[in-house]
Amino acid sequence: MHAKPPKIDMTPMVDLFFLLLIFFILTATFRPQEAVMVDTPSSISNTTTPEKHIITLMISKDNLVFFNVDNGVDTSEHLRGKILQAVGQQYQIKFTPAEIKRFETMNSFSMPMDKLKDWINESDSKVRDAMHSGMPLDSIDNQLLMWIRYSRQYYPEFEVAIKGDRDADFKKVKRVIDILQDNNVNKFNLTTNLESVDISLDNL
Amino acid sequence: MAEIIANEGGGKQKGKKRSKRHSTHIDMTPMVDLACLLLTFFMLTTAFSKAKVMEIVLPEKTPKDQEQDAPEVDKDRALNIILVKDNKVLWYNGLADPTKPPLPTLNETDFSDEGIRRVVLQRNKDLFIQIEEMNKGIVEGTLKIPKDSVSARRKKMMTEDRKGPVILIKAADEVKYHNVVDIIDEMAICNVARYALVDINSVEKKMVADYLAGKASGAASLK
Numbered sequence: 001m002h003a004k005p006p007k008i009d010m011t012p013m014v015d016l017f018f019l020l021l022i023f024f025i026l027t028a029t030f031r032p033q034e035a036v037m038v039d040t041p042s043s044i045s046n047t048t049t050p051e052k053h054i055i056t057l058m059i060s061k062d063n064l065v066f067f068n069v070d071n072g073v074d075t076s077e078h079l080r081g082k083i084l085q086a087v088g089q090q091y092q093i094k095f096t097p098a099e100i101k102r103f104e105t106m107n108s109f110s111m112p113m114d115k116l117k118d119w120i121n122e123s124d125s126k127v128r129d130a131m132h133s134g135m136p137l138d139s140i141d142n143q144l145l146m147w148i149r150y151s152r153q154y155y156p157e158f159e160v161a162i163k164g165d166r167d168a169d170f171k172k173v174k175r176v177i178d179i180l181q182d183n184n185v186n187k188f189n190l191t192t193n194l195e196s197v198d199i200s201l202d203n204l
Numbered sequence: 205m206a207e208i209i210a211n212e213g214g215g216k217q218k219g220k221k222r223s224k225r226h227s228t229h230i231d232m233t234p235m236v237d238l239a240c241l242l243l244t245f246f247m248l249t250t251a252f253s254k255a256k257v258m259e260i261v262l263p264e265k266t267p268k269d270q271e272q273d274a275p276e277v278d279k280d281r282a283l284n285i286i287l288v289k290d291n292k293v294l295w296y297n298g299l300a301d302p303t304k305p306p307l308p309t310l311n312e313t314d315f316s317d318e319g320i321r322r323v324v325l326q327r328n329k330d331l332f333i334q335i336e337e338m339n340k341g342i343v344e345g346t347l348k349i350p351k352d353s354v355s356a357r358r359k360k361m362m363t364e365d366r367k368g369p370v371i372l373i374k375a376a377d378e379v380k381y382h383n384v385v386d387i388i389d390e391m392a393i394c395n396v397a398r399y400a401l402v403d404i405n406s407v408e409k410k411m412v413a414d415y416l417a418g419k420a421s422g423a424a425s426l427k
Contacts, residue, residue: 014239017236017243018239021243021246024246025242025246028246028249028250040255041381042389043258043385043386043388043392044389045257045259045389045392047257047258048255048256048257049255049257161257166380167380167381167382168380169378169379169380170379170381170383170384171377171379172381173381174375181262181264184264186264187260187261188259188261189258190258190385190388191256192385194256197393199321199325199393
């Protein structure tokens with residue numbers, strides 16, 4: 001006769017698994033698809049970005065400047081929509097309520113104001129991603145300045161994160177920083193990857 | 205093949221028998237496997253998605269119509285780092301003043317551990333050791349200070365430091381963004397108390413151009 005195989009009651013473990021699983025599913029926030037891949041440089045800095053109320057300026061590998069702003073903690077404020085309307089008014093472009101609503105769920109963009117409407121209305125994400133032609137930021141037509149100015153008008157405590165690609169030209173980053181300083185933003189968060197560095201004084 | 209079919213058949217028979225005896229028993233192993241897998245996935249993805257940032261604060265811009273004086277820097281403490289293209293770093297001590305020749309000579313180095321870090325660390329040795337000792341003391345438990353006052357203490361050490369270098373970081377044209385981040389990071393690694401990101405001036409531009417041209421002609425003559 002065989003001895004009875006030992007049986008373990010796994011029910012509590014499975015219960016725990018499910019509890020944790022539900023917890024992680026609920027707390028997970030999925031990052032929306034970015035318009036470009038940005039390979040950030042690394043640093044030893046260990047501080048994390050604030051989650052909300054942040055203006056993100058991405059500088060891609062080919063030196064395009066992308067602008068993004070979030071809706072804020074309280075999504076009923078519709079910050080993005082308000083900012084879009086304000087900037088649109090500045091350039092005499094009217095957006096329909098449907099367009100504003102759609103814009104609120106969208107992500108970073110890099111294009112002049114007159115093309116923004118087409119970008120919002122384009123349903124194919126591939127076509128949309130190909131539409132980023134660059135944000136005008138020279139002194140004659142400085143639209144980035146406008147975006148930052150109106151964003152801060154609706155919420156003055158917006159933090160600014162600069163997410164530059166490793167191989168972006170520093171000149172372009174410097175230009176973006178200059179524009180920010182024109183808007184009285186003097187504190188920046190440079191998005192980086194974490195790296196660890198060990199140094200010893202032995203070889204000095 | 206035959207074996208497999210036979211096995212499956214056997215399994216079915218067994219299952220039938222079992223199900224007859226206690227029909228409410230369901231095999232939950234696959235479900236638990238899946239739950240476990242998903243759990244691992246969500247745990248790993250949530251932990252790694254936080255982006256890190258490096259904070260920098262720049263001085264306020266002065267209005268264009270106001271004359272801006274060059275920052276007063278003690279000549280003995282000044283260390284100028286000029287970033288140039290192709291990941292190269294040039295540095296010189298003191299200040300480049302065309303009215304008081306000779307101009308300082310440029311030294312070339314790179315971003316490696318043995319490169320610019322060694323230059324900076326050598327100048328900033330005292331403060332670096334001071335801060336490292338404090339960190340070590342905290343880790344080993346010999347030094348007991350509340351956690352929230354550690355950074356305040358570090359800051360105090362930095363402001364009281366009178367010997368360390370004043371580093372002026374300048375970026376020439378065609379410098380990539382990661383070079384600048386690297387050098388600011390290097391300042392953080394070496395615990396440099398005073399550094400500033402400033403625009404390159406015309407004297408230095410000329411110095412860099414002369415240096416690079418001299419190097420190019422030197423390489424040509426070697427051939």
